Structures are given as C-alpha cells and as structure tokens.
Amino acid sequence: MLGLPDGVTACLFDMDGVITQTAKVHDAAWKEMFDEFLRDWSASHNQPFVPFDPVRDYDEYVDGKPRLEGTSSFLKSRGIELPTGSQDDPPGTQTLWGLGNKKNELVQHVIERDGVQPYEGSVRYVEAVRAAGLRTAIVSSSANTVAVLKAAGVESLFEARVDHQVAEERKLHGKPAPDTFLEAARMLGAEPAHAVVFEDALAGVEAGRAGNFGFVVGVDRVGQAEQLREHGADVVVKDLSELL
Incomplete structure (x- = not known):
C-alpha cells in the first residue's frame, strides 16, 4: 500500500x-545572492561575469546542503575562497556567513510575502x-x-x-x-x-x-x-x- x-x-x-x-524559492534566492556577489567579484578582479546556473550549479553544489557548506562548495567551484566570518555578519558581507545570511534573508522575505x-x-x-x-x-x-x-x-x-x-x-x-x-x-x-x-x-x-x-x-x-x-x-x- x-x-x-x-x-x-x-x-x-x-x-x-x-x-x-520551497525548493524553487531556495534556488531563486541562491541565484540572486550569488549573481550579485559574482558581478562585484568579477568587476573587482577584472574577470568575466559568469552567472550562477540555477539548474547545474544548484543541483551540484548547494541543494540539500547546510547553507554555509553550500556557499563554500559553489565558490570553490569558481576558484573563490572567502573567510568564514561570523554568524552575526550582516547579510551581503563578503564572508561565507555574510553571503549565507543574505540568502536566508531573501528566502524569509519570499516566505513571508507568498506563504508556503x-x-x-x-x-x-x-x-x-x-x-x-x-x-x-x-x-x-x-x-x-x-x-x-x-x-x-x-x-x-x-x-x-x-x-x-x-x-x-x-x-x-x-x-x-x-x-x-x-x-x-x-x-x-x-x-x-x-x-x-x-x-x-x-x-x-x-x-x-x-x-x-x-x-x-x-x-x-x-x-x-x-x-x-x-x-x-x-x-x-x-x-x-x-x-x-
């Protein structure tokens, strides 16, 4: 049965x-957060901007993983290493915690706005x-x-x-x-x-x-x-x- x-x-x-x-909410939040970071990173390091792929990158590096590990895993795939930082880092700070907190802020906003x-x-x-x-x-x-x-x-x-x-x-x-x-x-x-x-x-x-x-x-x-x-x-x- x-x-x-x-x-x-x-x-x-x-x-x-x-x-x-809610998986699609997380996917969209990861993309928005990473693309914003990658644009700034590419400009400051004189490299071409390659956006986060919401299918391949999401499935391979972040889906199902804790936020900090997903953030680190994807960035390493692009050859980027950031300091871990602190859990209290403001959203968007260029640390693993800061980026992860930004992603969480985006998810919470969508959940509050649209429900589940x-x-x-x-x-x-x-x-x-x-x-x-x-x-x-x-x-x-x-x-x-x-x-x-x-x-x-x-x-x-x-x-x-x-x-x-x-x-x-x-x-x-x-x-x-x-x-x-x-x-x-x-x-x-x-x-x-x-x-x-x-x-x-x-x-x-x-x-x-x-x-x-x-x-x-x-x-x-x-x-x-x-x-x-x-x-x-x-x-x-x-x-x-x-x-x-």
Whole structure:
C-alpha cells in the first residue's frame, strides 16, 4: 500500500522539494545572492561575469546542503575562497556567513510575502504512513524549518525534527553525510535498516545511501531521475502519491 519494503518502521522526509514547494524559492534566492556577489567579484578582479546556473550549479553544489557548506562548495567551484566570518555578519558581507545570511534573508522575505504550499500528494502519503502505524520525522538543512512547516500547515504530521538548529547543537555533519538522518532515526527508535529516506536532492539521496538505510526514495521534481538513481535512490517517483 505504501510502496515500501516489509519491516519498515520509520519514514524520514526531507522538507524542501519533498513536503513543501520551497525548493524553487531556495534556488531563486541562491541565484540572486550569488549573481550579485559574482558581478562585484568579477568587476573587482577584472574577470568575466559568469552567472550562477540555477539548474547545474544548484543541483551540484548547494541543494540539500547546510547553507554555509553550500556557499563554500559553489565558490570553490569558481576558484573563490572567502573567510568564514561570523554568524552575526550582516547579510551581503563578503564572508561565507555574510553571503549565507543574505540568502536566508531573501528566502524569509519570499516566505513571508507568498506563504508556503505543501505538495498535496506528499501530505496524503504522510497521512497514509501515519495511519499504517509508521513513525515520521522531518530532516532538513534549513534554518527555517519550523516556520515553513507551520506556514504550510503540516507541522503536526511529524513526530521528530532534525534541522539546522538541531544539527548545530548536536554537532552533526550536513548532507551528503548521513548524520542528520541517523539522528532522526535514533529519535524515532528505529534502526537505519528499518527506516526509509525520502529526498529530492542529490546530496540527500547520497546521505541516505551512506547511512545504510533500508530504502531510499528519490523524488524527481526537476527531471533528474537518472542522477538520483546514480546517487543511490532505490526508486524514483515524481510525486509521493505514486507510491500509494
């Protein structure tokens, strides 16, 4: 009925792009922030401006990763290294924290202005999972997880939450490391072999495979089914309702 192997006791869901329609908001925010930085950087270093690619660069370097790691990963791909700076750096400061804070400011503005829509097929699926007696957790690298879940009206669907704040507090490595998913499984009292990871990001699918979870579901919202399989998805669907 749920499209999962026998013996599964817990389901671990990524948020942006799996449960809520916020992945495109993050993508647009990354592009706006990086393009502004790259224009200034190119001008001051007498180099041609090459904009952030919202498909290739987003998928390869930032999607699913904690903000600081995503910022650093993309900049290194362009041969740019910035100081880490401080969490309190003003948005736009030319440090990893400053750029990351600018991106977060842009995301919060869009969420406050436009609200958040959940994927209806995902909501129906999580409700079916809970009705079947399986335990549920949300696992996200976002610092806005609580606000997004509340805005989307789906906060009550998840028993446990591992987000940016929890990862910082417990010193967990972000995706593609499996730490956050492993912590969510632990919070639900489930062995990894009996837990399922649901992810739309390549780094998240990779984390699910690295953690030796019993099953990894790739959710293909942007036409990257083959890449999701290559990174470790056992099955790929366009919407979770396909599993019902």
